[in-house]
Amino acid sequence: MEDDAKNTGKTQPSISTSRRKLLKSAGVATLGLVAAPDLLLSRVARADSRHPGDVPKKAVQYQDTPKGNQTCSNCRAFIPGPTPSAQGHCTIVAGKVSPQGWCSAWSKASS
CATH class of the missing domain: 4.10.490.10 (High potential iron-sulphur protein)
Incomplete structure (x- = not known):
C-alpha cells in the first residue's frame, strides 16, 4: 500500500492522525453529554422553585x-x-x- 501512495504522489493519513481525530470527536461528544443534563436539570430545578x-x-x-x-x-x-x-x-x-x-x-x- 505504501508503494501505491509513492506511485501516485499522494500520502496516506497516518493511523495516529486518524486516532487523534477520533479522540477529539469523542471528547467533544462526551462534553456534550455531560453538559446537557446540567442544562436540563437547571431548568427543572427552576420550575420547582416558586x-x-x-x-x-x-x-x-x-x-x-x-x-x-x-x-x-x-x-x-x-x-x-x-x-x-x-x-x-x-x-x-x-x-x-x-x-x-x-x-x-x-x-x-x-x-
Whole structure:
C-alpha cells in the first residue's frame, strides 16, 4: 500500500492522525453529554422553585383558556394569585397567567 501512495504522489493519513481525530470527536461528544443534563436539570430545578419563569408565552403556546381539563390552576408550575380567580404566575412562563389558562409546559400538580 505504501508503494501505491509513492506511485501516485499522494500520502496516506497516518493511523495516529486518524486516532487523534477520533479522540477529539469523542471528547467533544462526551462534553456534550455531560453538559446537557446540567442544562436540563437547571431548568427543572427552576420550575420547582416558586419564582416566576422567563420563557415567553408564545414559545409554549400559552392561551387564556383551558385545554380539556388541563388548566394552569392544576399545573405543578402554577403560582396562585391572591384569590382563586386572580391571575397568578408560573415557574416556567414569563408574566402573569390565568388560572384557567394552558400552555405546552403543563404538568399535572401532585395531589
